[in-house]
Amino acid sequence: MERRPMDLDTYSEHAQNGPCFICCLVEGDPAYAHEIVYETEQHLAFLDKWPVLPGKLLVVPKQHIEHVVTDLTEDDYLAMMRTLRLVALAAEDVLGGERTYLFSLGSQDGNSHLHWHIARLPHGIPYEQQQFDALAFTNGVLTYTSTERTDLADRLRQAVAARATAAS
Template sequence: MGDLADRVPMDLAAYEHRVRSGRCFICAFLAGEPGYEHELVYDDGVYAAFLSRYPTQPGYTLVVPCRHVEDVVRDLAPDEYLALQAVVHRVASAVGEVTQPERTYLLSLGFRTAGG
């Protein structure tokens, strides 16, 4: 692993452009497109979970709907949202069995620009 001084700050403008104009990496991964490989750990046809390609912590896992969803609160019906959370619980429990963490954290990320 390189020295911290060797790290380059994230280019947020480039990231935003790529996210807004490029292919959804989750949809591309689930479709099996080359260049979007991740380690699938759960798939029931409605929800899937995979290990992060760039983990910040051991066991960093993403749990997602198998259909394209922009906002899990706005775009999922309450029963779909609760089903997703049940999968989160199941996957987090399984990951915890393997990694034996001191704590388990859940994080939901969103991205919004100042104008949007």
């Protein structure tokens, strides 16, 4: 899969001064549409538009929450973690790889809406290119054709649905 440079200046400008992209997505604004792979009353999971690793996903609460621990009740936190785990397991089913990275980023200065990243580290990546290096925008982002993105989202939706059915 090809990589293209990430326009970090434009990304940062939008993250700091634009509307909350997650709230816009939840509200259905077509300018902020993403390939959604799972949805509940409380959460969304969708493909990252700027993936640094194949099939990178985001899992978010629909409500604008900013702090990963203090803004959630224990029940809401555990519900978020169940959703995160379900989607991460489906990503493992579809994407393979040797490790799943789960992390929450953001800042009060930009991308403040709580969001968790799910990133699968493919097999065969040399150690010095794993972990923080594998997640760096400075290495560029992967490009998908619209067909590739739709196909990947379909496979992830099917895997999440199969796991959700098996769990119930």
